[in-house]
Amino acid sequence: MVTARRTTTDTRPAVPASLNLADLHASLTDPALGSMTFLNEIAQRFPDAISFAPGRPYEGFFETALVHQYLYRYERHLREERGLDEDQVRRTFYQYGRTKGIVHELIARHLAVDEGIVADPEALVVTVGCQEAMFLVLRALRADARDVLLAVSPTYVGITGAARLVDMPVLEVRGGRHGVDTAHLEEVVRDARARGLRPRACYLIPDFANPSGVSIDVPTRHTLLDLAERLDLLLVEDNPYGYFTADGEPLPTLKSLDTRDRVVYLGSFAKTGLPGARVGYVLADQRVTAADGTTGLLADELSKLKSMLTVNTSPIAQAVIAGKLLTHDCALREANAREIALYRDNLNRLLAGLSRHFPPGSGSGVTWNVPHGGFFAVVTVPFPADDALLEVSAREYGVLWTPMRHFGTGPGTEYQLRLSFSLVTGALMDEGLRRLAALIRSTAASE
């Protein structure tokens, strides 16, 4: 133990460092980052409230032994299938590793099996959750103040936050019933260009979007790909919820339809693997041409950025996810059969509960959309569903949800709330809906 303590040879009164928030990066006073803080805070202040707020996976299937099983499975893979010796196995787990990750080949197999995507493993970067992937893509694309991102509004707060971190404005594209209004997308791009801006990409969650729950239909997916080519735009496809279909067949991802390298595909194992591993990835197979004419993969540019951001994703965390992939022959749709059924039941229970409390045609003024899967549904109420109401809801009714206003500024969002149906099941969901209905009825009556 070092014996020197907080002493100084200086006898003048100490002046502690003091920083002004106004002198720190602008993102820190941005509503997007404030939203997250507010929402986390209210959840912490009311830990006993029934929560339809967070987009977290169901916890009932977590087993303490899983992490060990998955680590052993990957270890066996390294020895028996990859032929690594004892020292190489240890080095793989414990030493600094490849910046782009070590489980890229397994992820490529998974994409082939589950998505019909033929991915070059070298075009994959394994990231610290999907959030790091978003940051890397935006950091690469935001070269100067002209560069802007497009996103369907309301949108995932994580992409807005990542854009704030690189000072990249986000232009809102209308979503609507088809998930994206392609005519409006084109208009926003042309208008931005007329103002001297450079729209670089459009961020989308085509399957069961967060926060809207809406999916983009197949014809609109094709229209998007054509539009991306015509407008010379990238599409950033985020797919955390696509596996959780409640009815109907899974839709093809944009990436699986992409013959023109227009789609940068973001993947997450937070919902299909284990959130605590914090492993995601980006498939970026676009060609990048340097000034000297040489070309490389966008993934390799993202890897350079990653080397200065997190160096590499923990190989131990990657090994956990690899173990799960190997245990299920890289077929995550099959591996999540229990989860898919559970979320389907939850969605049905939620929709049935809403219908029971607010029978259609009863004049309650309460409506909701009917997603075909995923984690989220949106309820529209006849009064502002704002932070003040959420505070009342948490304190007096013991139920949490998310004001849609945190996800976008579009018309109508102030009357909407997002309900997540991933975490709360059975009787607890029924009780949560009873509380929510009481809040809604009482607020509507007092308007």
Next chain:
Amino acid sequence: MVTARRTTTDTRPAVPASLNLADLHASLTDPALGSMTFLNEIAQRFPDAISFAPGRPYEGFFETALVHQYLYRYERHLREERGLDEDQVRRTFYQYGRTKGIVHELIARHLAVDEGIVADPEALVVTVGCQEAMFLVLRALRADARDVLLAVSPTYVGITGAARLVDMPVLEVRGGRHGVDTAHLEEVVRDARARGLRPRACYLIPDFANPSGVSIDVPTRHTLLDLAERLDLLLVEDNPYGYFTADGEPLPTLKSLDTRDRVVYLGSFAKTGLPGARVGYVLADQRVTAADGTTGLLADELSKLKSMLTVNTSPIAQAVIAGKLLTHDCALREANAREIALYRDNLNRLLAGLSRHFPPGSGSGVTWNVPHGGFFAVVTVPFPADDALLEVSAREYGVLWTPMRHFGTGPGTEYQLRLSFSLVTGALMDEGLRRLAALIRSTAASE
């Protein structure tokens, strides 16, 4: 499995997306990021060369069972010492977690035991390695184009890279024999201010710096703290190597001497814990005042940024490090007794080898510094030690090292090479030095 494949309704010839490197973020064409790529590449091309290049910890003590033992130890801590029930344990390991991390109290205990630093656990942010901590601090401090960072040159390439990611210029401060030239530091700050710039912080590795191996003596540490107050500057103290003392007592960290909240302390478990966990942290106990007069901790601002960068550090990875801390009662100096002895032996072997090949007074023109610990020593040769020579060294002599030019532009750096003595031991080190000496003698003879 989704049946749709890469098909499109569009029959026009497909035009694949093509990006120009010049349209991507400027960091991607910056020499700092190019350095890392070049150095990684050459290491990969010559895997059988004896390498004095990477600053990686010794691998001989890695044991496959360790990760399981550490995870079990932390699990026991959660149950027995923290009183968590089964569900809470599983949630801690597997679910999304606290943005600032879950092992902050153990890290605070470690800082008290090993460093005499009294740290508020709430002022700690657990990060994805120390690299993420650097990025967070620089992202917070870089508000606009006037903000600049100071760093002792030559400096760690990771801080230069993180600064490039936020477009923050790095002004070089001379190091010299005391590790930092405080008069020059003051001059650089005053000169920058005269040019309308805002020097926000000075980055330092006070103990066994990377790449120089030099430590800052105690009087200079006090001078630095006084200067930081007088110039209203933060000191960013990075301490990855402080535990590896080869002779003499450990020196007090700047943070342990800091009575005026001037020091932001960066910690890493890559060398004292396990690199593969990718767990580091930042202690940021500075007060930040908002426009409305409310104050908070800098750590909480960093946490907001982290929520949009990586969400949280993998709790599984944190659990591995927590298990190691718990196994050793949070005393990492004791836990690393074997490593400390090994690196001491390595350093002595390196210095003895250099003396044998280039006896002082023999007129070889080859000199080197004598660090008192850490991972690195610097050799000065009578000819440029550049990338071209490294290529020759790798191909013809089978030995790798790092041209100092990658770490700074100061006078003399072009004749210096960094030798890392952490990874290569015993007879292999002797053979590596024999090869290096052959390269040096042959190059000197042909000059």
